[in-house]
Amino acid sequence: MPVKPDSRKKRVRREDVAREAGVSSATVSYVLNGTKRLSPEVEQRVWEATRRLNYMPDFIARSLAGSKSYTLALMTTDIANVYQLEVIKGLQAEALKHDYVVLIFDAYGDADKYINRLIARRVDGIFVSTAPDFISDELLCKLRDADIKVLTDFSRNSFMPDISYMMSDHYDGFMQAVGHLKELGHTHIGYLSAFDESCYYDVRLAAFRIAMRKLMNETVPPVVCGTWPYTTSEELGMSLMWEMMERYPDVTAVIATNDIMAIGAMKAIREAGKEIPLDYSVVGIDNIEKSATCVPPLTTLDQDGREYGARIFHILYDNIMHDTTGKYIIPMRLVKRESTGPAPREREHVISVSETVFE
Amino acid sequence: MPVKPDSRKKRVRREDVAREAGVSSATVSYVLNGTKRLSPEVEQRVWEATRRLNYMPDFIARSLAGSKSYTLALMTTDIANVYQLEVIKGLQAEALKHDYVVLIFDAYGDADKYINRLIARRVDGIFVSTAPDFISDELLCKLRDADIKVLTDFSRNSFMPDISYMMSDHYDGFMQAVGHLKELGHTHIGYLSAFDESCYYDVRLAAFRIAMRKLMNETVPPVVCGTWPYTTSEELGMSLMWEMMERYPDVTAVIATNDIMAIGAMKAIREAGKEIPLDYSVVGIDNIEKSATCVPPLTTLDQDGREYGARIFHILYDNIMHDTTGKYIIPMRLVKRESTGPAPREREHVISVSETVFE
DNA sequence: TTGTAAGCGTTATCAA
DNA sequence: TTGATAACGCTTACAA
Numbered sequence A, B: 001m002p003v004k005p006d007s008r009k010k011r012v013r014r015e016d017v018a019r020e021a022g023v024s025s026a027t028v029s030y031v032l033n034g035t036k037r038l039s040p041e042v043e044q045r046v047w048e049a050t051r052r053l054n055y056m057p058d059f060i061a062r063s064l065a066g067s068k069s070y071t072l073a074l075m076t077t078d079i080a081n082v083y084q085l086e087v088i089k090g091l092q093a094e095a096l097k098h099d100y101v102v103l104i105f106d107a108y109g110d111a112d113k114y115i116n117r118l119i120a121r122r123v124d125g126i127f128v129s130t131a132p133d134f135i136s137d138e139l140l141c142k143l144r145d146a147d148i149k150v151l152t153d154f155s156r157n158s159f160m161p162d163i164s165y166m167m168s169d170h171y172d173g174f175m176q177a178v179g180h181l182k183e184l185g186h187t188h189i190g191y192l193s194a195f196d197e198s199c200y201y202d203v204r205l206a207a208f209r210i211a212m213r214k215l216m217n218e219t220v221p222p223v224v225c226g227t228w229p230y231t232t233s234e235e236l237g238m239s240l241m242w243e244m245m246e247r248y249p250d251v252t253a254v255i256a257t258n259d260i261m262a263i264g265a266m267k268a269i270r271e272a273g274k275e276i277p278l279d280y281s282v283v284g285i286d287n288i289e290k291s292a293t294c295v296p297p298l299t300t301l302d303q304d305g306r307e308y309g310a311r312i313f314h315i316l317y318d319n320i321m322h323d324t325t326g327k328y329i330i331p332m333r334l335v336k337r338e339s340t341g342p343a344p345r346e347r348e349h350v351i352s353v354s355e356t357v358f359e
Numbered sequence C: 001t002t003g004t005a006a007g008c009g010t011t012a013t014c015a016a
Numbered sequence D: 001t002t003g004a005t006a007a008c009g010c011t012t013a014c015a016a
Helices: A014-021 A025-033 A040-053 A059-065 A082-097 A111-120 A137-145 A170-183 A204-216 A234-247 A259-271 A289-293 A305-322 A347-358 B014-021 B025-033 B040-053 B059-065 B082-097 B111-120 B137-145 B170-183 B204-216 B234-247 B259-271 B289-293 B305-322 B347-358
Strands: A071-076 A101-106 A125-129 A149-152 A164-168 A189-193 A223-225 A253-256 A281-286 A299-302 A327-330 A333-335 B071-076 B101-106 B125-129 B149-152 B164-168 B189-193 B223-225 B253-256 B281-286 B299-302 B327-330 B333-335
Touching: A014 A025, A014 A040, A025 A040, A059 B059, A071 A082, A071 A111, A071 A305, A082 A101, A082 A125, A082 A259, A082 A289, A082 A305, A082 B101, A082 B111, A101 B082, A101 B101, A111 A137, A111 B082, A125 A305, A137 A149, A149 A305, A164 A170, A164 A305, A170 A189, A170 A204, A170 A253, A170 A281, A170 A299, A170 A333, A189 A204, A189 A234, A189 A259, A204 A223, A223 A234, A234 A253, A234 A259, A253 A259, A259 A281, A259 A289, A305 A327, B014 B025, B014 B040, B025 B040, B071 B082, B071 B111, B071 B305, B082 B101, B082 B125, B082 B259, B082 B289, B082 B305, B111 B137, B125 B305, B137 B149, B149 B305, B164 B170, B164 B305, B170 B189, B170 B204, B170 B253, B170 B281, B170 B299, B170 B333, B189 B204, B189 B234, B189 B259, B204 B223, B223 B234, B234 B253, B234 B259, B253 B259, B259 B281, B259 B289, B305 B327
Parallel strands: A071 A101, A071 A125, A125 A149, A149 A164, A164 A327, A189 A223, A189 A253, A253 A281, A281 A299, B071 B101, B071 B125, B125 B149, B149 B164, B164 B327, B189 B223, B189 B253, B253 B281, B281 B299
Antiparallel strands: A299 A333, B299 B333
16 A cells, blocks of 8 residues: 655654565665565565655664765865866765765864764765865874775875875876977976975975976976965966066966966966967866866866766775775876967067066 | 773774763763753763763764754755855854754756655755756655755745745845935946746846836836846856847946846946946845955945855754744845946937937 | 564663 | 663674
8 A cells, every 4th residue: 555655754664664565674674785685576575665655764774773874075175166166066976876975074174173073973984185284194094093984185195004095197197298398399388386395295396397307307497386375266377477477588388286277377478468379388287167168278187077076986985895995096188279389489589689688 | 091092993982981980871961962960070070081082972873863963955056156155155164063064965967866865864954045947846845744944045936834935135135226226326227137037936036126116116127137047157247238238228227136247247348348337337146255356346235155154054953943944034235335336427418329320 | 585683872761 | 860771773693
């Protein structure tokens, strides 16, 4: 008999399904979770009863009995960042597919308190995308010791035992970016960094330097930096680009910390009366949506946000299921668009003239 | 004896605290939850033991035993919208203060599935900020019937029994906005709407019409609209403003669905070679951060996002604690900035000239 | 192949 | 003022 399930206050319990199907309540569990194979006939009966009663297992009870809470957490310092938002969406979507749910936190404020909350709620895994300034390594260990799988990002480069990290292959990525510019004939390539020298966890600047040394044989390439607290914005991209143009007039191509900064840099270049890619080539990182539609479309190191988010889920999921941890390298791919082009031939000339004038 | 709490795999349980304090485990519960007052001496002992063992009650067990999950959910269609993001942050922050956690969902895709997830997880309350196109009224009732407190927004104006809604006082807000423009001498005021006439749940357009009738004695004021699916963007603001300028050359002041649209409108006005507020006055809604810093600073109907988010929490919290529902009206306040000014005197003239030319 | 029953860590009811 | 003890709804040995 199809029992009306919507009579307020009464949840359908597993036992109800068992009764409806004429089996024991454990059998229902086995069938629904696929823990044991039973006779097809019984399985059929259980599934039908489940449908008829519109039964849905209670996750809270399930969590208490089992060891998993089917809950993940993500901690970041800028939810508002478009790229992060894509990552979040990707993670969410993938999690939902697997009956997981994800708690999103702004890591500002009292991180210690959040951490305790997560432990109390027995979160299964957590992805931390913040600098150690916001969530210390110690806190990460606390999480780990509470049996929560922890996954970190390039946003901190501290490698701790039994804590997973995933890292885009920035070394390879910068090799691609610098290589691309070299092929186009650029000899003076600069980097706009959101982070300064004292930021020990930034890998991008280091990767840039390595690529420049290997490919251009240059040990002290032109770099301009932001300062603590490190945040990226078009405004910062603009001001750093202005600084770059003033301090390093030879530079004909720049790579920026991310697309947002690169878009800001392009604005500054135009404000200076220069053209892209005629006078300056610009490369970003992330491949956010806007990069394909801005003018000119931005050449960038791709790391599709949604996909990255989905990857986060799978790493954490795998870590939880198999009780392991690991180090994961994610490949990057250079997407060539119209913000990069052949190095200007005349630049050398113009520069030397003005230099002469001022000397 | 201070027991090391970080010995992997072993959670501190309430019983451990009881033993440590030399009381029964129920006593611990009473003290920690303040359910009953006990002798100060005993309370003291319990608190100390709690500290020493670094005990933290398990939320999952607590949820199973009690009726609350200490979890809220929020469903929206555009997480990426800056204003929504502020609201989310405000809600989060307030929730965290009260030991609540909030699940954030993008309502795209299979809403029905999400809803079931929320029921299975026994979420205590949910704030729904989407048009009925994405989450039907029926689904809302399903939630309600599963004993989840539901709170909706102006984003749908369907009023259902035992479902709370909160609504900014748009009628009063538009009275303020139109009144302000009237005082400045504007006689032709237009509205840029993200929603069209067929969008039955939009209250802003209706509020605009009422204010225009009451204050300006105008029954068919100039309105240009977006189309389904309704989303707001600077681009839309721009194109609607262009349309407004073409179709209604008399208009000297516009109000837009929100600040983002208003900022787009200002761009269009400048592209048309006009000045703000000399030629056009512009009013937005929301008072997002950018509105204070854009050029010129935008006059707007304030509804501080963070505060709005905090309000959402308190309504839901109150509904949960006292098992009630209600209708909540949130006041709006006009923030006067430099995007509005006296109506241009010469407009009438210029227009008639061009009209003469074309006729 | 199926059913029984012992947890999981709380809250809450009722005696003591 | 305290302390047992029965739910809460599920998972999972282990027994049948």
